Amino acid sequence: MSTYQRLDPIERSEAIAQLESSESQVVAETILRLALHDPDAGWVTDRALALLESSDYSVRASAATALGHIARIHRSIDSSRVVPALQRLLNDPATAGRADDALDDIAVFAPSSGAGPA
Numbered sequence: 162m163s164t165y166q167r168l169d170p171i172e173r174s175e176a177i178a179q180l181e182s183s184e185s186q187v188v189a190e191t192i193l194r195l196a197l198h199d200p201d202a203g204w205v206t207d208r209a210l211a212l213l214e215s216s217d218y219s220v221r222a223s224a225a226t227a228l229g230h231i232a233r234i235h236r237s238i239d240s241s242r243v244v245p246a247l248q249r250l251l252n253d254p255a256t257a258g259r260a261d262d263a264l265d266d267i268a269v270f271a272p273s274s275g276a277g278p279a
Contacts, residue, residue, distance in 0.1 A: 166190075167195045168190065168197055185219050189220050192205075192220075192224050194267060196209065196234070197226070205227065206231055206238065206242075210224070210242060212227075218253070221255075222256045225227075225259040227261045228243050233266050236270055237273065237274050238267055239274070243267065245266065247264050247267075
């Protein structure tokens with residue numbers, strides 16, 4: 162069972178450094194903080210897409226969640242890049258749930274972005 166953790170805003174310079182951390186928890190938390198608070202959805206989307214390639218499943222899962230947050234908060238997302246990337250995560254049991262949730266968020270909150278059912 163997971164517990165609620167408050168994710169405060171983060172300065173971009175600090176976030177850039179933390180995204181390079183070798184600690185997966187630091188990277189995972191940083192991308193979520195950016196998704197929730199950084200006003201530049203495109204910049205955060207680029208960071209999250211890169212993290213979907215991480216060897217650590219928790220980083221990939223958090224990046225997927227971040228993409229769902231971006232769609233929910235900004236009401237749009239680059240679906241031509243994001244949807245296929247999330248669909249690839251559906252094949253991995255460690256990330257499938259988070260990817261499915263993010264695809265649902267895109268379909269509900271950013272439908273004009275072109276996200277269809279997974």
